[in-house]
Amino acid sequence: MLVAADVYRPAAIDQLTVLGEQVGVPVYSEGTAVKPAEITKNAVEEAKRNNIDAIVVDTAGRLQIDKTMMVELKEVKKAVNPTEILLVVDAMTGQEAAALVTTFNIEIGISGAILTKLDGDSRGGAALSVKEVSGKPIKFVGRGERMEDLELFYPDRMAQRVLGMGDVLSFVEKAQEVVRQEDTMELQKKIMSAKFDFNDFLKQTQNVAKMGSMSRVIGMIPGMNKVTPAQIREAEKRLAFVESMINAMTAGTFLLNFR
């Protein structure tokens, strides 16, 4: 169950409700008038009543460290004694990330971090900072805006990406998640017998899209870390254009004459 305990940002509750619907997870909310610690305590009771054994509490975030927020987080921690306390760190904040992690770890005591926006920072400086200043592990990383872009963190794979060696293991795992083995065999047969058509091409591009944002997929391929965000945006635009062209075509058999 997801718990809406960010009572300050007006859209935070709605945002969590939409996310809950998307992933099929119930969302517990009491609006903005109740204190986060109280909401969290009630949510645990509600979860127990419904035999739900895991809850994720979304608390308010701030760019700057804020005393009131720290007190509030301590209250939430005291109220429910969570198994994990994960700090969400934006990788784009660079060195500021180190200060944030240090303060949260001293004040609240974190058990790990989630590093987001790694798609915008391939150098991985923030990842090193988290470990260096807190000694706590990064448990998940975000590489784009979609749910599929949130993944488990593997330090060795991150190191390979930073060194420009790609991340073939994650690439294969993601591909296995979205493509069925039988479909791959079918496709292989089509290519071998020269029957690969525009519909197959469309299916392929849709499968790649299911693996996550284009920057994320490209980043996993060895040697492709030099492709700039602008080039990726351009490629996405062109792909959308080609897709619309194919969708506008009439089905049938055409012979192309290239003489």
Ligand SMILES: Nc1nc2c(ncn2[C@@H]2O[C@H](COP(=O)(O)OP(=O)(O)OP(=O)(O)O)[C@@H](O)[C@H]2O)c(=O)[nH]1
């Ligand atoms: N490119 C990219 N965008 C992300 C990533 N993670 C989150 N975002 C985007 O960043 C914006 C802010 O994300 P939120 O989830 O609202 O951030 P938040 O931590 O809840 O914000 P607070 O209100 O401060 O708690 C949204 O537009 C997200 O789609 C990521 O890994 N990569």
